Amino acid sequence: MKLLLIGECREGKLLEYSYELFGFASQAGAETAMLIVGGEGALPGYGGTVYLADAGKYGEYNPDLHKRLVQAVVERERPDYVVFMHTSYGWDLAPRVAALLKVPQVSEVVALAEGGGFERPCLSQKMRQVVKPKGTPVVLTLQGGAFPALVPGGTPQVQPIDAAGEGRLEFLGYEAAARKGVDLTKAEVIVSVGRGVGKKENIPVIAELARVLGGEVGASRPVVDSGWMDAGSQVGVTGQTVSPKLYVACGISGAIQHLAGMKKSGFIVAINKDKEAPIAGVADVLVVADVMQFVPALTAKLAK
């Protein structure tokens, strides 16, 4: 079995999570080749074949051309799977490649299942489904963190690769992350507000618990999106990654994108009315309660 792994570059560097592709390949027990649209500075520590397309010519984000580059490598390597990470680059490019090659795609794979199937999450991570693609090659995207990062080591054999075509998207540039407000990465205690807190007016109740515990207030994304709190308080893949001694998740369901930002915390307490909420998978303690009843009671007792 052979896999074509699609590495991902930003501002000239190979993104760290691209090494999870090798972790997947090793679990699959497969041969590999990699494609990178980047420069010499982006080459991985890997002794196999790396097809290198020049980012100066093809851009770091130019999916109409990148899909042609993938196609060109697929024609040479004839892989069984074409594997992306399930990221803003991967979920953007993978369906274009699948459509061009007229082959199946399975998104956000978390495990290999028996008999050529793939396990993937559904219903906002609450459940799992196993699916089987019909036809090859199969285009896959992998959930971040589902497979261990692995640096195979060695120096790649570089093969230049080119493709013809026009891109219809004009990339105008990157914008750095907004970083205002407190630096949550330094906090020892974080009490985070999720959508389950109900409304903006309830936030002071949560903030009071944070104060009594000597901590800071964090937030899940919908809380930021609806303007209850500043973007600087967001925890998760598109916010800050934190690892306080104590993390208290108030009315947070535990979406994978939130967990990515807090699962390394020392001790995790989740307060949720839903016993089945996926946050239970990473929590040390799950308090099954209405957050707006439980938190004031806890604060009052602690303040004594």
Next chain:
Amino acid sequence: MKILVCIKQVPDMESRFKPDASGVWYAETDLAFRVNEYDEYAIEQAVLLKEQLGGEPEVTVLSIGADRVVEAIKKGLSMGGDRGVHVQDAAAHLKDSWQVASIIAAYAAGEGFDLILTGLQSQDRGSAQVGVTVAELLDYACATTVVGFGYADGTVTVKRELEGGVKGTVRLKTPAVVTCQLGLNQPRYPTLPNIMKAKKKEVRVIPVAELLHQDQRVAPCEFRAPAKKGSAVVLEGELADQVDRLIGILKDKTAVLR
């Protein structure tokens, strides 16, 4: 200008899910359904653009599914969509993302839409494939994961959200497909007069057989709860008792309570 918004109706994610008789998807009994969260941003963006252009664009709201999805279409219309299209398919759940995209593309092919808005992904299945695949099938330009949107004279300028809060700005010409990420705008709540008005708006019904000409590429074979990996201590029962037990655990297991 013609705008198409594709919306999916999904179950409330706070529900408990059980396998259906086929064993490969969830049973619908006792579930409440709503508009896919990502798609509410798509509807809002279409309506904002219509307002920006003085009401000129016509906004079509399309959903594929059983008769219950008409509720979702009505919500789109009460937020400001002009007309609805219900692709009637009692077995919509048996289609894969590729077939769903092919149905939408087959409908849109003859309609000459300038802009097609979809959600980044559905909350229930979450493949993040349908929007991009529609673009590929129609040969439209496409940008995904959009958290900022501007339009002028046939040019769309978007901000794509990348990892770690970084954004990438991209410009593309219509006809285009844009997939909407959470936080793109503030989806409005339909007002009562607009809910009443929406009742009178046209919803065209198209049987799926007229639009589906593609075979499935991904077959489902299993549906289940994830293997329990956590070892959380679950505190249930009396509130005061829960508080005491939690404080006890925190004193025991963490150094934050003195």
